[in-house]
Amino acid sequence: MTISDTTSPPLATADGSASAPDQAWTARLWGVLAVLCLVLFLDGLDVSMVGVALPSIGTELGLETTSLQWIVNGYVLGFGGLLLLGGRTADLLGRRKVFLVALTVFAIASLVGGLVDNGTLLIVSRFVKGLAAAFTAPTAMSILTTTFKEGPARNRALSIFSVFGASGYSSGLILGGLLTSAGWRWTFLMPVPFAIIALVGGVLLIPRDRPADSGGHDLVGAATLVAGMLLAVYTVVSAPARGWTAPLTLASFALAAALLVTFVAVERRIAHPLVRLGILKVGAIVRANLSIIALFGSYLSFQFMMTIFLQSGLGWSPLQMAMALLPAGLIVAVVSPFVGRLVDRFGSPRMIMAAIGSLSAGYLWFLFVGSDQPSYVVAIAPSVILLGFGFAFGFTSIMAQATAGVADSEQGLASGLVQTSMQVGAALVLALTTALVTGGSHAAGAAAVSFDQFRPGLVLVTGVALVGLAITVSPLLRRRGKYTAVPVVNRA
Incomplete structure (x- = not known):
């Protein structure tokens, strides 16, 4: 079941094909979107906010670095490991049911994490929370893509959806610093009331849907x-x-x-x-999944390096570091609502190319201009601004391409697939970056204080973005060559 109201004739997409009719945005439709956006905001908030609190957690619970890393990695393990199953389960059992159950588990795990006094229990609660997010994230995306018709309505909804995801990542750095100063437990407890609000809203607003007819x-x-x-x-x-x-x-x-x-x-x-492998034969979907690895993997790894460099290398406080990276989040918040219209006009492939091109330029700029004492205005700010535009253009465009043309019965699968690529790809790129930055040290970042120590990681991140750019550009070049080629005529 979808909430729809057709009000206009079919529109033309950037390539001239007909798209689905536009859709009236009722109060209930806005309510459903608000619930989904709040859940995505909490997912992004959790990833970035908890990282700031790790030193305080280690001091109070007596955890070493090897144990502390699993507070983050436990969440990544559960989240990335079950995303694909989570998306397909939503198709098979019903999106609304899976979403509400998983959101309940997410809220309970958050509460437990803020109350425990044992490091092992804290890590377990993080793993369970990651498992819950593996079901809420793709299910929220599939609810969105089945509620909003493919075309302008869906692109607009994805643009708004992206704002909240990016805002969660960016505001989590600042909120993490503020809440940790009051006590690290607040970084775990703060999401609980908001998860409850989203749960109540989901019960009241999200329409019931039918499970898929087969595949169970x-x-x-x-x-x-x-x-x-x-x-x-x-x-x-x-x-x-x-x-x-x-x-x-x-x-x-x-x-x-x-x-x-x-x-x-x-x-x-x-x-x-369980998973129809034929979906991987669609070139646009495969390219979208590879593009999200380039986008999110490089972005997350660059943010990781900047966090260590600014604090350990330059001696900045967590709040100063967060404010330095904040422009990227603000750009995403301002620009993302308009990206859907740009996708309608230019098409998702061109927008993805612009996005990853902007990211690549940002990494290249910092790689060649950065130094042990970089000027914020000259070296850091331009990179952060370019990354902000890259993420703003890319996230919405990739999600639109990854779910376009997919039947409602497989929207959970398509959503789970692209988010699995995002999380697992980012984990792989971040792990490789960490190994390069630390030079094989077991204590990540312990000795990383000079710009030269980050250079190998920056080269890797830049290379990942450039490979993603090449993957995006190649079909556009082939298409242009196909339509502009002129046959050779023998005039002899």
Whole structure:
């Protein structure tokens, strides 16, 4: 079931094809969007806010660096490991039901995390919270894409959705600093009342929907997918500390690959697969998933390096560091509401190309202009501004392309796929960046105080963005060559 009201004839997209009719935005429609945006805001807030509180948590609970990292990585493990299953489960069991149950678990895990006095229990609560987010994030996206018709309405909704996601990441840095000064537990407790508000709003506003007609009898596929994804994400986030060539790391990668290969084999033969692999044959969807890795993986890794460099290298306070990076979040908040119109006019491929081009320019600028004592106005601010525009243009455009043309019964799958690419890809790029920046040190960032120590990581981040740019540009160049080629006529 979708909330829709057709008010205008079909519109033309940038490539001249007809799009779905526009849609009237009723009060209930705005309410559904507000609930979904609040949940995405909480997801982004949680990732960035907790990182600021880690030193205080370690001091009070007596946790070493190796244990502290799992407060972050435990969330990433649960989130990235089950995203694809979470999206498909929403299709099979019903989006509304899965969303509300997962949001309830998210709120309870947040409350427990703020009350426990044991490091192990805190890490477990973070893992459970990540599991819940693995169901709320793709389900929220699939509710949005099935509630808003493909075309201008969906692009506009995705633009607003992106504002709240980026605002969560950017405001989490500042709120984390303020709340940690009052007590680190507040960084865990603060999301609880907002999650409850979203839960009540979801019960009242989100329409009931029908589960998919098929695909619910693939227990072997579900088991191999969950085991393979969890092991893959675990290996990626633990490899920097253990060593990329350590026997256990290599064995974990091999086992994860074997499980995922088994999953693919099962999906190709079973009558009702958990995941229809044919969705990966759509070039635009594959490029969208690769683009989100380039976008989010490079952005998150650059933010990680800047956080260490500004605090450990330049001696800035957490609040000063947050304010230095804040312009990127503000640009996203201001620009994102208009990106949907730009996608309607120019098409998502061109917008993605502009986005990753802007990111690449920002990384290249800081790579060549940065120094041990960089000028904020000359070196840092231009990069931050370029990254802000890149993220603002890219997130909405990629999400629109990743879900375009997909049937309602598979919107959860498409949403889970692109968000899995985003989280797992970002974890991989961040793990590689961490290894390069720390030079193999087990204590991430412990010795990173000079700009030269960050240069290998900056080269990697820039390379990831440039590869993403090449993937985005190549089909546009092929298309232009196809339409502009002039046959050679033999005039002899």
